[in-house]
Amino acid sequence: MRQTHLKRIGLIGLLALVGIGLWQGRSLDPQQLMQWIDGLGPLAWLAFIVLYAVATVAFLPGSLLTLAGGALFGPVLGTFVNLTGATLGAVLAFLAARYLGADWVRARAGARLGAILDGVEAEGWRFVAFVRLTPLFPFNLLNYALGLTRISLLPYLLATWICMLPGAIAYTWLGYVGREAAAGGEDLIRKGLLAMGLLVAVAFLPRLVKRWKEGQGPHWSIDDLHRRREEGETMTLLDVRDAKDFNGKLGHIPGSLNIPLPELAARLEELRADGHALAVVCNTDKRSAKAVQQLQRAGLDNAILVIGGVQAWKGRGWPLEQR
Structure with a gap:
């Protein structure tokens, strides 16, 4: 009062x-x-x-x-x-x-x-x-x-x-x-x-x-990602953190595919064969921004940067998983 x-x-x-x-x-x-x-x-x-x-x-x-x-x-x-x-x-x-x-x-x-x-x-x-x-x-x-x-x-x-x-x-x-x-x-x-x-x-x-904004390429906010998942949109949620972070205390967004950034080049064909939109996340969006650039240079134009990453997801109070 x-x-x-x-x-x-x-x-x-x-x-x-x-x-x-x-x-x-x-x-x-x-x-x-x-x-x-x-x-x-x-x-x-x-x-x-x-x-x-x-x-x-x-x-x-x-x-x-x-x-x-x-x-x-x-x-x-x-x-x-x-x-x-x-x-x-x-x-x-x-x-x-x-x-x-x-x-x-x-x-x-x-x-x-x-x-x-x-x-x-x-x-x-x-x-x-x-x-x-x-x-x-x-x-x-x-x-x-x-x-x-x-x-x-x-x-x-x-x-x-x-x-x-x-x-x-x-x-x-x-x-x-x-x-x-x-x-x-x-x-x-x-x-x-x-x-x-x-x-x-x-x-x-x-x-x-x-x-500069246009040079960032296609990107979603964390709210865009959540809404699209809730609506059942088909996508691959790619988490490019290392396994320690992916399975660590912070956890990861349910349904994420973990491919650490250093291993991305070796698994391009796997992602290319997937064909769905690639929503890329990391802890914030530093490693994921590098990953999106790498994917787009390799011809994967369906790669989309998710601004804010897992930290933004956590900030909204949405569920995370640990393994």
Whole structure:
């Protein structure tokens, strides 16, 4: 009861903060902000990180802050403070959503929303990396939305920090060049062209991510595998872990065929004669990804990577076998 009361108080406080942020964000003056931060002296960079984190939680426009960070601290320190502040804010929003709303949303999610959440969770850090590299997704809202899933905090943090780096560099540099132009700095043409190049590179990231996703080849989520098995679809579930892992404490998915990855080349004809879809798993999906590539190079186009592997199956609470 007390925990529910605390959650309500926290939610009211968060909504008030977001409301203030949305209201004040319209009248935010970057010049006044920069003057105030600049007047803090040696602690300016630390204050800016805290400000950026709070602004992220409160839905203040992050692009203006990133440009201001570049103008205030230059391309190197500016990238650091911008990226650190944005990541810290993203983690705070993620944790707030998880603590205040994840259970409530899960309990009331319909079949469609539940399937979406399950699909996002199956992709895990890959989904976080994709949306961070693709600037089409609203950053502030996305932080809260991801908190409603069961994606682990550490993969979320690392994927956020790493995959926001290209955009942080580009916009920080743009803010730096803007201040140099206002001050009449030298070599502005070269710096301006570099800024444009960085922005173009960020704009092309979604296409590169799409090609990377396509390069993974056909794949199923663990939920796809479970659903297809429940529907009675004919397939061969191939587990490419070694025998020790296959029969070990974690166990294996019932009905799996165990062919360790080092033995795969010697048993290609056996799999070729099978003719069914080859759903390939391992503990997660590292060895299985290598196995799928090997099978496809050998002409077995029916090989399908199962994202998340046996660990994801276990995470859903579905049965496993040990021998």
